[in-house]
Amino acid sequence: RDKQWYQRRVRGCTSKLLNVGSIPGLNLYGSHPFYLNLEKSGRANGVLLLNSNAMDITLTKDPAVTWTTIGGILDFSVFVGESPLEVAQLYTARIGRPFLPPVWSLGYHLCRWGYNNTAYMRSVLDDMVDKAVPFDVQWNDIDYMSAEQDFTVSSRFSDLPDHVAHLHELGKRYVMILDPAIFFNSSSDYLPFQSGLADDVFIRNISNDLLIGKVWPGNTVFPDFLFDKTVDWWTHWLTYLHKTLDFDGVWIDMNEPESFYDGSVSGCPWEDALEQPPYYPGVRNRLQWHTLCMTAKQHQYLHYNTHNLYGWSEAHATHSALKTLRPGNRTFILARSTFVGSGRWTAHWTGDVHSTWSDLAASIPALINMNLFGMPMVGADICGFDGDSNQELCIRWSQLGAFYPFSRNHNTLFARPQEPTAWGTDVTSIIRDVLLKRYRLVLYLYELFVKCHGSGDPVVQGLFMQFPLDSFTYDKDRQFMLGGGIMVCPTITQGATTTWIYFPDVVWYDLWTFKEVSDGKDVQEEYPSPLHKISVFARGGYIIPVVLEMEGQVPSAESVLASRTISLYCYLDAKGAAEGSLFVDDGLSDAEDRPSHRAIFSLANRILSIKAEAGSSERYLRHISSIVIAGVWEEVAAVKVGREEVQFNYNYEVGVLEIRDLLITTGLGQLQSHGRDHTTL
Secondary structure (H helix, E strand, O other), rough: HHHHHHHHOOOEEEEEEEEOOOOOOOOOOOOOOOEEEEOOOEEEEEEEEEOOEEEEEEEEEEEEHHHHHHOOOOEEEEEEEEEEHHHHHHHHHHHHHOOOOOHHHOOOOOOOOOOOOHHHHHHHHHHHHOOOOOOOOOOOOHHHHOOOHHHHHHHOOOOOOHHHHHHHHHOOEEEEEOOEEEEEOOOOOOHHHHHHHHHHOOOOOOOEEEOOEEOEEEEEOOOOOHHHHHHHHHHHHHHHHHHHHOOEEEEEEEOOOOOOOOOOOOOOOOOOOOOOOOOOOOEEEEEOOOOOOOOOEEEOEHHHHHHHHHHHHHHHHHHHHHHOOOOOOOOOOEEOEEEOOOOHHHEEEEOOOOOOHHHHHHHHHHHHHHOOOOOOOOOOEEOOOOOOOHHHHHHHHOOOOOOOOOEEOOOOOOOOOOOHHOOOOHHHHHHHHHHHHHHHHHHHHHHHHHHHHHHHHEEEEEEEEHHOOOOHHHHOOOOOEEOOOOEEEEOOOOOOEEEEEEOOOOOEOOOOOOOEEEEEEEEEEEOOOOOOOEEEEEOOOEEEEEEOOOOOOOOOHHHHOOOOEEEEEEEEEOOOOOEEEEEEOOOOOOOOOOOEEEEEEOOOEOEEEEEOOOOOHHHHOOOEEEEEEOOOOOOOEEEEEEEEEEEEEEEEOEEEEEOOOEEEEHHHHEEEEEOOOOOOO
């Protein structure tokens, strides 16, 4: 808020940008040397150092930012905007706009390390279906592989192809893991290694021999994804695996790259200056910690310069392979290690979080940061990954995770099961309820991604992005915005039945009950948060399209997008106005000129106008069956669609107007609300 406030909070804070996979308490997995600075005026600026070498970034009390890098060029980009939102837009224009995800990826995902066989996967699927818990995607960790070797399927999963076909019959999707490390055995007939050796796609050491590390299969070699022939080799083997497993997306893990040795099985040439530079921005004074030697050769590059690009380059290669494998379709990739611009191709999860309340809380600033870095499709492992979760923690994490852009429940080997049906009827009911709320909002969430893909607006935003003049929003990292219209305020403290919530200076409503909870005065309130509820609020001035529960059908993200009937939730601002929009297409095609339909909603002066954007396809017209308007404090005598009066219900005590049984299309129309003595248009 001022220099003194800043100096109290910042005491020589240093982030080390060297992609690693397993050091608690340090920056892991990704490197994004970009900062955003918010000015008192509400304007903002940002600076990117496009440099892939290891570095330290230090915030000092001056205030100042110091970069200390051990190589590369000083390629700075400076972004100046009228708001932090504009800086985010400028930044992604520079590094590449985020990919548009297939709509099915906006549903709920289920995974675990510890599906020991297909029968276990099938039992989880059947339990979720029997208990009517919505989910869209089932995943496999490394269990499905034979001896943890890429592009193989274990005999324990011999019927996995049939299970994947069954998932598809149910309208669900399947994603499996691949690690970059390839099993090494010179006398083996493991064809991915033999063909890669023939094509010279593997990283070599300073002596020009194969650099050998150790990962899950045992001794391994590492593909050089910056080499064109490696992309062809990777595409070939993904195509080979797809003939057996009809997967819909690919999960690429361990791609910092991580190895269980420091450098290689035979060490590194420690006398070389690249292995022991005069300055260490790495971990434990060793750049090679659980990764490769810095002198390793990636054809025309040295690993010293390209280490932080490894996950980025694997994501690019995987995207290229999937475009070849599934032409015309959007790709879905989930990567652990990321770099500047990774969001053009891949989603991200926050890695091996622990099943603890502190890691639950830490997931919120992680979401905000990754969105600033141009990676909106992000989430943490719901209920936690490492260790056993418990009922209360899993409920609270599921409530928060229902509003992650990427919403996946995943846990580790030997941990207790934690899918929604694993905790008993009461817990299943609570988690089912909050997931159904997520599915109601798929249309809103999908449009946020469409907008992010087009203009770079973050999907998840810190409150300061929307309220840059309100200094009290600057340090709020226990609540966040979904776009500009929804504020999510989870309970992240064990045993808590209330949550302190800051309401910026606009009108706020309970998203689901439409009750006005704050009337435009910035205030922090202790809000009730019983175990079965997460607090989610709508900002006055927004119209949110929703799809209500389909009778006799458990929703999927695809079925929601395809639903011919929608409802509008309208939340009026202090001037009695609201705006919103709807974007619909097939949710799958990647063609820029694909047919689509956009409807624009505008409510002002007691008239709701509904118009289709020029060029919208009639194929995706939607029917509006009901409208709810919150914040109507003048008595309503009549409601008209065009010139025809329609039935309505008006509750003056809470200021909510409901109109049901409508037959309005998202083409061109008007809804008029008449006061007792006059008609206001």
